[in-house]
Amino acid sequence: MFAIVDEPLDVGAMIGGAQRPDCGAIATFVGTTRIDEAEGASVEYLEYEAYRPMADRKLEEIGAEIEERWDVGHVCIVHRLGRVDPGEASVAIVVAAPRRGAAFEASRYAIERIKQVVPIWKREVWSDGYVWVGSQVGTRDKASH
Amino acid sequence: MFAIVDEPLDVGAMIGGAQRPDCGAIATFVGTTRIDEAEGASVEYLEYEAYRPMADRKLEEIGAEIEERWDVGHVCIVHRLGRVDPGEASVAIVVAAPRRGAAFEASRYAIERIKQVVPIWKREVWSDGYVWVGSQVGTRDKASH
């Protein structure tokens, strides 16, 4: 239910695995690589790395936090590492719950927590260099802003 | 992008169709048949009917409302009619947006609006009779509550 993988994500299969007769709602969030553009340059792909197994454990902790806070039947979070091309999914969160309010809130909570506590980092590889997101460290001129 | 169908929903394909290089987030909501239980009886399946083509048009209007209110790249809503068994999907909403806040808000808005304005009705078929949800009309003793 919580995994860090090197392959493309199969979100359809994750949703299939969340369909349960005791739940009426499945909220899903998928983060995808967006081509950002600035001053004639653009993002060509993202590259993710993780500190494992701490990252795996933090995903599980987020799952436990969700089960404490909301009435949910199923939580599945998968994060991809390595190169993720434009439009491809880097993270997928699937929450099934008896009622939709809990499913929506929990899926949103999951992505916000991932961005706070899970030791995963992404590098934007631009046409004119790269930048580590959040650190502004890299080889682009703009990275030193 | 907006459809009312008689077959099972392929949510994976809907999400695949929403992956775009100008969007970084896809929020999805799937409504599924939940087995409710009360006084020794339980829901066996749901059955949906629609007033078409008004229902198709209302789905499209919800899509237009979303595009007015949020910065989104893709909105797809599919509702199934007929019998929907426990765990199966009756409705799927997929919203891709450059940023996740808009995707989450718009997908939530879509399901709330569907429940307000789209002329679709569901009948819960219980082990001891049926009830039209929202009207409390049916053949169950509890339906007259």
Added chain:
Amino acid sequence: MIKVLLFGAAADRAGTRETEIQVDDGVTLAELWPLLAERHPGLAPMRHTLAFAVNGEYARGDAGVSSGDEVAVLPPVSGG
């Protein structure tokens, strides 16, 4: 002649999904209702829960209907 479509619980209580009513042109939905409720008495207790559409768009009781129009009797929607 006005075509009247009934859905969900309304079709259930009326015992039919479709009927036709002869009216004078310019009659309102509010004026149409008693004719329908008289023909299908099971509908009468649902009145306060129902919405109506004329030619596929929600309409209020003061909306006029004319021969050839399609009126839909809509119980509280419950999609999703």
Added chain:
Amino acid sequence: MIKVLLFGAAADRAGTRETEIQVDDGVTLAELWPLLAERHPGLAPMRHTLAFAVNGEYARGDAGVSSGDEVAVLPPVSGG
């Protein structure tokens, strides 16, 4: 001997993903830092942005580390 792992921008600025530092038992993370920054001067300007983990759990500067521990240098996370 303490194993130090570096990630993301920190690995980039240090020019390595892993190093080892000899310390006295009971030294704190805050005391470990100057040794690391001296060895990898590119890290120094990142100090205020970094978090640390000891044996896979977030730890503050006053956390003690001992021989055999694994310290991770964590730039602001950016998953998702």
